[in-house]
Amino acid sequence: MATIAHTEHVRDQSDPIVKIVELRKSFGDFEVLKSVNLDVYPGQVVVILGRSGSGKSTMLRCINHLEKPSGGAVLVNGEVVGYRLKGEKLHELRPNEIARQRATTGMVFQSFNLFPHLTVLENLLEAPCRVLRRSPHEVRDEAMKLLTSVGLAEKANVYPSTLSGGQQQRVAIARALVMKPSVMLFDEPTSALDPELVGEVLEVMKELARSGMTMIVVTHEIGFARGVADEVVFMAEGRVAEQGPPSQVIDNPQAEATKTFLRSLNERRDTPVQ
Amino acid sequence: MATIAHTEHVRDQSDPIVKIVELRKSFGDFEVLKSVNLDVYPGQVVVILGRSGSGKSTMLRCINHLEKPSGGAVLVNGEVVGYRLKGEKLHELRPNEIARQRATTGMVFQSFNLFPHLTVLENLLEAPCRVLRRSPHEVRDEAMKLLTSVGLAEKANVYPSTLSGGQQQRVAIARALVMKPSVMLFDEPTSALDPELVGEVLEVMKELARSGMTMIVVTHEIGFARGVADEVVFMAEGRVAEQGPPSQVIDNPQAEATKTFLRSLNERRDTPVQ
Amino acid sequence: GSSPQAQPAGGTSSADATPSTDSTLVKMLPASIRDKGTLTVAAAVYAPAVMQPSGGGEVTGWDIELTRKAAALLGLKVDFKIIPFDGVIPGLQAARYDAATGEINVTPDRTKVVTFVTNHVSKDAFIVKADSPKASFDKPSDVCGLKIGASLGSSEAATAQSMADECKSSGGASTTVETFQTQAQVNLALSQSRVDAALASGSQAAYTVDQTKGQFKLGKLGFGPEIKTGLALANNADTAQLAKAFQAATNKLIKDGVLAKVLDQLNGGLGAVDKSEIVPAPSS
Amino acid sequence: MESAKAKTHPQHTPSNAVSATSALTADQETLARETVPLRHHGRTVAAVFLLLVVANLAHSMVTNQNFQWPTVWHYLFFPEIMAGLGRTLILTVVSMTMAIVLGILLAACRLSGNKVLQAVAGAYLWFFRGTPLLIQLIFLYNLSALYPRLGIGVPFGGPELIGGSTNLVLSLWTVALVGLALHESAYMAEIVRGGLLSVPKHQTEAAAALGMNNVMAFGRIILPQALRVIVPPTGNQVIGMLKYSSLVSVIALPDLLYSAQMIYTQTFETIPLLIVVSFWYLLCTSILTLFQQRIERYYGRGVAGQSTTPGRGRILGLGMPRKRVRTTLSSTTAEEG
Amino acid sequence: MESAKAKTHPQHTPSNAVSATSALTADQETLARETVPLRHHGRTVAAVFLLLVVANLAHSMVTNQNFQWPTVWHYLFFPEIMAGLGRTLILTVVSMTMAIVLGILLAACRLSGNKVLQAVAGAYLWFFRGTPLLIQLIFLYNLSALYPRLGIGVPFGGPELIGGSTNLVLSLWTVALVGLALHESAYMAEIVRGGLLSVPKHQTEAAAALGMNNVMAFGRIILPQALRVIVPPTGNQVIGMLKYSSLVSVIALPDLLYSAQMIYTQTFETIPLLIVVSFWYLLCTSILTLFQQRIERYYGRGVAGQSTTPGRGRILGLGMPRKRVRTTLSSTTAEEG
Numbered sequence A, B: 001m002a003t004i005a006h007t008e009h010v011r012d013q014s015d016p017i018v019k020i021v022e023l024r025k026s027f028g029d030f031e032v033l034k035s036v037n038l039d040v041y042p043g044q045v046v047v048i049l050g051r052s053g054s055g056k057s058t059m060l061r062c063i064n065h066l067e068k069p070s071g072g073a074v075l076v077n078g079e080v081v082g083y084r085l086k087g088e089k090l091h092e093l094r095p096n097e098i099a100r101q102r103a104t105t106g107m108v109f110q111s112f113n114l115f116p117h118l119t120v121l122e123n124l125l126e127a128p129c130r131v132l133r134r135s136p137h138e139v140r141d142e143a144m145k146l147l148t149s150v151g152l153a154e155k156a157n158v159y160p161s162t163l164s165g166g167q168q169q170r171v172a173i174a175r176a177l178v179m180k181p182s183v184m185l186f187d188e189p190t191s192a193l194d195p196e197l198v199g200e201v202l203e204v205m206k207e208l209a210r211s212g213m214t215m216i217v218v219t220h221e222i223g224f225a226r227g228v229a230d231e232v233v234f235m236a237e238g239r240v241a242e243q244g245p246p247s248q249v250i251d252n253p254q255a256e257a258t259k260t261f262l263r264s265l266n267e268r269r270d271t272p273v274q
Numbered sequence C: 001g002s003s004p005q006a007q008p009a010g011g012t013s014s015a016d017a018t019p020s021t022d023s024t025l026v027k028m029l030p031a032s033i034r035d036k037g038t039l040t041v042a043a044a045v046y047a048p049a050v051m052q053p054s055g056g057g058e059v060t061g062w063d064i065e066l067t068r069k070a071a072a073l074l075g076l077k078v079d080f081k082i083i084p085f086d087g088v089i090p091g092l093q094a095a096r097y098d099a100a101t102g103e104i105n106v107t108p109d110r111t112k113v114v115t116f117v118t119n120h121v122s123k124d125a126f127i128v129k130a131d132s133p134k135a136s137f138d139k140p141s142d143v144c145g146l147k148i149g150a151s152l153g154s155s156e157a158a159t160a161q162s163m164a165d166e167c168k169s170s171g172g173a174s175t176t177v178e179t180f181q182t183q184a185q186v187n188l189a190l191s192q193s194r195v196d197a198a199l200a201s202g203s204q205a206a207y208t209v210d211q212t213k214g215q216f217k218l219g220k221l222g223f224g225p226e227i228k229t230g231l232a233l234a235n236n237a238d239t240a241q242l243a244k245a246f247q248a249a250t251n252k253l254i255k256d257g258v259l260a261k262v263l264d265q266l267n268g269g270l271g272a273v274d275k276s277e278i279v280p281a282p283s284s
Numbered sequence D, E: 001m002e003s004a005k006a007k008t009h010p011q012h013t014p015s016n017a018v019s020a021t022s023a024l025t026a027d028q029e030t031l032a033r034e035t036v037p038l039r040h041h042g043r044t045v046a047a048v049f050l051l052l053v054v055a056n057l058a059h060s061m062v063t064n065q066n067f068q069w070p071t072v073w074h075y076l077f078f079p080e081i082m083a084g085l086g087r088t089l090i091l092t093v094v095s096m097t098m099a100i101v102l103g104i105l106l107a108a109c110r111l112s113g114n115k116v117l118q119a120v121a122g123a124y125l126w127f128f129r130g131t132p133l134l135i136q137l138i139f140l141y142n143l144s145a146l147y148p149r150l151g152i153g154v155p156f157g158g159p160e161l162i163g164g165s166t167n168l169v170l171s172l173w174t175v176a177l178v179g180l181a182l183h184e185s186a187y188m189a190e191i192v193r194g195g196l197l198s199v200p201k202h203q204t205e206a207a208a209a210l211g212m213n214n215v216m217a218f219g220r221i222i223l224p225q226a227l228r229v230i231v232p233p234t235g236n237q238v239i240g241m242l243k244y245s246s247l248v249s250v251i252a253l254p255d256l257l258y259s260a261q262m263i264y265t266q267t268f269e270t271i272p273l274l275i276v277v278s279f280w281y282l283l284c285t286s287i288l289t290l291f292q293q294r295i296e297r298y299y300g301r302g303v304a305g306q307s308t309t310p311g312r313g314r315i316l317g318l319g320m321p322r323k324r325v326r327t328t329l330s331s332t333t334a335e336e337g
């Protein structure tokens, strides 16, 4: 697999690239996020763990304002997402301004969400040409390079429905990357995949991490967390329950919730293979 | 979890309970099963492994005649499934007779396939009352016992859509068991589940195996295969490529296909957890 | 023109008793009809010839009464079926009805498919809005340049079309004909000036002017023939005999003065004839 | 691990990071404070304008003499109108019932393995969906002009076994009911077929695996689930039938509309009578719609996310409830089958 | 492990194992030999019967004099019929176009966050779906009886700014086109709304996450996918409009059917003229159906399993192609959103 070339990023400043401050989010009466604080620095790979329903996806979706926070704020590249600081107050932005902000983050969903009516290449060209108004000619070259780097150059002109799940997810990653985001968000990118297909997607993500991309990854793949993450965040009951390098959080968890969770993941693998 | 009480079965005769003879199956020009031979004896737990598309599901579906074989035969309890031996020839049975035969096997699907318009209890009562014409009163007691044994007695009167995937799959197992089948077929029963929910389903299956039920299980859960199976069958290119106890097939595979497959499963688990 | 008296509300017919059966006339009937004893007669609502009393009850109208009285002479009961006008002749063709009534004009097209026993003559007239400058139409060119409304399947629709064609051939202003499904829709279109004039039979026109209380006035038609109207009979093996029986019965009504009385009472005395004819004339 | 990251290149500044980093330095309190929501001026203006139009319309309806409200009132419960309404309802109920039965048969033919049945059902649908109901009614009504006798007999000119005059067999009501039912059955067939196809094949398999035979599986598992898809459009068809049944006026069956027409043909009170008729149609369709919603709710039982009224901004907004992808597989991967 | 199994109880014999174990001893060759398929006698009989009926019908159509085939031929390309056909086509095309545009607007109102817009659109749908098209056309045609002048002015009796006589504003064609379009738009609104709701919310989110604004996401992502759901019923509506446009005869606009009616109510050649009209309607609907299928195929591009003709025994049989559950999640878990 070729190197994912143009997604190189800086870590030459100490400001966090994503800063989550006292984030709260309720759905009706149900408070999913109670108070989340998190800093992610350029080039970092952060893996989020937590039980189903602990609010991992909600937090991720607040980062690019797919969910509107009930309180607190998210800053990406130093800008408050979804608001403008005017005087002492945060004024809600117009939809168009929010759309512009979203272009700086890339997101990969559990269910791939490729556009089924567009070919693979068209999926990649759509956003850069329309949102960033870049020339299709130039973008096409970059898109083809990215497709090559995820190993799917020969699938450029087919429709997504003809691809395997693993291939679709790799296209989804390329589609996010062609926008040159400063941070990539992954929401359980491999859990809709057949076990055999998980490897090929994780490989692309590892390559991306190696190239220096800032990544926030919600996943159940402990192996990936251990091998690639700089930081593992364990969420429980709408808060960050535990946080630290994988060696600490995975192999030597302190919080009771973390221990229970890791045990439940472990139970079914009685013994390791070979 | 209570013992799965009334699903006790015999192993007092040496005849196989499921016998697959020279089974072939094509879809159009595409030959999925080329020649499958397999004997399963009463009380045995057989795990089927194999790449996606290797024909595992097709073979399983031939056992209860959800697929009509293109050649060869499947015998359950000594009866040819779907045919009657008359003179020297196999005569196709009428749909009603095939339905009667199917009642002797229980099947659990990857996607649960509970009946969404019936409550959990009604899901369990439907087949015994209509197919076996048993009294609803009597079946209700048995069904409640089974629901208790899979830990879902209190969900008897809710609709399946309100249950988690793991709960739905446990109901599906109970629904198959209430028909008192002589053999249970499982087609990837845990692969549509969230990782945390896999354990609860495997636990029910283990309990069932302990009670002596004959089981044929297609799964990617190597841990389950190692811990519970009497026999592991590896399928490749429409044939049984390798067969034997788990210690042999999993830990010391001989066929090249088996080795490749186990390696691909393994790749993503860099190191075991804890 | 003189307007007909409004129909007695809920009443069955004129005060006159139904004439009693005439045994010589009965003998003229074809056996099949005589045995049946009832005649099924289609009619479209076409005031004042055919009127459905508001609030239910038996149909009335001058043509209904004439049919009923002629049938009574023949010892027949009549079962009236009220249907749309454009379904009348096709209904006879399809043998759904034995006969049809309701000021049905005798036209060449119709006589090809049904047989008439005439009992009345009418002259078409225009209905125009009360404030219309046109009050009489004395020669064909007076019609040119108008939008004429008529109802579907009526002979007036055909007459209007031929007027329009004549204007065109004589180089007059262009004339259009709009055909509506019922006379009520023609009138409604007229009341909103969507058409300039509506062509209808004289009695219908008079009735309409009377009913709409000052909205419309009558536009006398100074040209064009008198048109015979009458009972239409379905063509089949018995038609010739049945027609003769009805002709005889109608002639008796004329002779006894019953016909004139009915027309006086229900049609302002318009359109009486002195003898009934069969059209097309019987071959023997 | 960190060493791998060290080789990243420092030149490239995030391309979309436009504004200053001022917010980073803002104190936490500011960020956690209440926010000022965006106002949607365009929407408010449109709403006010529409309200004005509606109010003006209502005002003019009450004050305009031309509506002749006293006449409307006079005819509202008029005996003939009531009788017509009754006939319209009978037509709707009876012909819909016949159409549903026929439709199920036709759908079964279309889905059967038998090529001949498929073709005949296809031709039937082609004809009855391809011509206006009006023509079909006129045809049927005038059938005796084509075939004076209807009967069952030996084909190709052989003797008739039983039969009768077409006009006796096809009485006025028979023509109306059969005509409406034949036409409607072509539409119902497609609805039923769609409903049956919408039930995931998984469900048939699950039923079969439990030993149910075809009839049991169809009656207990497939049909009840298909009804969820069949009922809403069938409700629409019933409402449609209520209205299109007025076409029977062409064969002189005095339904609601024709009863009114018979009155206004004579009295010329066209507009008030049409208002009366509209009132009854609206009342009936509203009641039917309420019924439909209740029945839909009944057949939707056990299916998550049934709410039929979509909430605020479901399409273009992003704030709607999400559903888990995995745990609902059973009832929804459905649509694939 | 085996020890755990040893504790199983030997009393229970499989309840459904009815027959002998003879087959177990049968040699492998017998089992691998060719099998004797089941015969479906019932189906064959039904098919033969139906074929007979169809053949008999065809035979009688050719031999029956009452069909008056020479007259049919005479009128088939008659100038008035051709003119009527032309008017019918114009009515269909123009009013459908207007209805689609109006329908999209109404759907947008129904889905908007604005309560007033929702309510007004709801009332509109209620009225136009609740009354027969026939009545709506009569009303509109006779609107000048209610409102002699139409115009825009100050509400509640204020001065008129621009306006004109109702009959001038609403010419015959305007009434026909507007009437059909208003009625149809109520149905189109529901179709468009259904189509928009059928696009999984995931797709909107994916577009938003890429930085697309609402307009872009709607035009490039949502609408193209919604069309796949919108086009088939719209096709049906076009076909329906072709037929129901014949109701304009009530305002004396001579479309295809009414042109024929004007002829046969004078000449009484009812059946042949109805055959002529049916021929043209069937031809048009068949052509439209072909078009519809092609367009559906176009909008179905990129969606797996598009085949619209279900294969043998899809419902009650079990032999259909299965699709993998997991790998198609992207395009199909869809329906949940």
Ligand SMILES: Nc1ncnc2c1ncn2[C@@H]1O[C@H](COP(=O)(O)OP(=O)(O)OP(=O)(O)O)[C@@H](O)[C@H]1O
Residues within 6 Å of the ligand: A027, A032, A050, A051, A052, A053, A054, A055, A056, A057, A058, A059, D319, D320, D321, D322
């Ligand atoms: N739009 C919504 N409306 C109502 N409840 C919601 C909504 N979105 C999420 N929730 C609820 O919020 C909780 C947290 O959801 P979230 O998806 O963030 O969890 P998660 O940690 O990602 O879980 P999983 O591992 O299952 O994806 C859940 O209970 C969920 O049902």
Ligand SMILES: Nc1ncnc2c1ncn2[C@@H]1O[C@H](COP(=O)(O)OP(=O)(O)OP(=O)(O)O)[C@@H](O)[C@H]1O
Residues within 6 Å of the ligand: B027, B032, B050, B051, B052, B053, B054, B055, B056, B057, B058, B059, E319, E320, E321, E322, E324
């Ligand atoms: N009804 C069918 N028609 C055509 N092809 C089919 C059908 N059912 C299965 N196949 C094909 O047969 C092959 C074997 O399918 P099968 O489902 O048995 O594989 P499997 O081993 O169960 O794989 P997986 O692990 O993906 O479930 C696949 O290539 C599949 O596409």
Ligand SMILES: [Mg+2]
Residues within 6 Å of the ligand: A056, A057, A058, A187, A188
């Ligand atoms: Mg999540």
Ligand SMILES: [Mg+2]
Residues within 6 Å of the ligand: B056, B057, B058, B187, B188
């Ligand atoms: Mg499988």
